[in-house]
Amino acid sequence: MMDGELGAFLRSRREALRPEQVGLPAGPRRRTPGLRRAEVATLAQVSVEYLTRLEQGRDNRPSPEILAALARALRLAEADRRHLQQLASVDHRRQLCTGRRPAVSRTVRPEVRGLLDAVxxxxxxxxNRIGDVLAWNDPFDRLARPLGLLDGDRPNLLWFVFTDERARAHFADWAELADEQVAELHRLRQGDPATDAFADRLGRTVGSVFTSRWGRRPVAAQASGVRWLRHPEVGPLRLAYETLELADDQQRLVVHLPTDADSAAALDRLLGRRPGGLRSIAS
Structure with missing residues (x-):
């Protein structure tokens, strides 16, 4: 199981909440980040002793009413509320038992390969769930190979973002991209020891630039958005992305679309297409 994860998640959200967000004075003598346990306990109308047991992992069966009260007291966003409910549910605790979670898959079904080739x-x-880039089509190869993302035999998006200096040079919104990748890794974690081992290895390699993000336990990953890219061959690109989950495989397809005429023209040049053809531009 993810021993103590419920308590660690509650503690991370308590430490991230500023006093003024809940109508409390900041005060000059605060020695710890965020709210004190006593303040959260008062807001949630539970005892400090009980909140302490939850955060220390000595109690992992809070009632739905207490969960709701803690979620309100901690001002949790919807993604955080869902994650908290998962951590506390009996069915999810069974799911989190190690040994039952399928291994991280690197197998690509023929139907998925056919879909990639068709686009x-x-x-x-x-x-896959730890960010290994398992397969891609020719347009992505032309987009990503000059960046360095596809170097090596087993390219990994998270590893590239955090360990390769080229990522910071190419992605104008690198910090946002890094936050989103960590949130996605944590969202898909669910007690998987391979994910924890990967996160530990990445943390030991790059230090606080990853561990500070991982320690915040983010889960609000964006399935769609816009990415700014400084491409070494065609210049600035503004690309929308859409993420499609393949539930049976615990894998994700990511599609990129140009968001404006300049980006569409640059992508045409990159792909060797003649400008002026029919295309879709994300609005």
Missing amino acids: RDRPVYLL
């Missing part, structure tokens, strides 16, 4: 005018790639 010939937009970059598409496939990830």
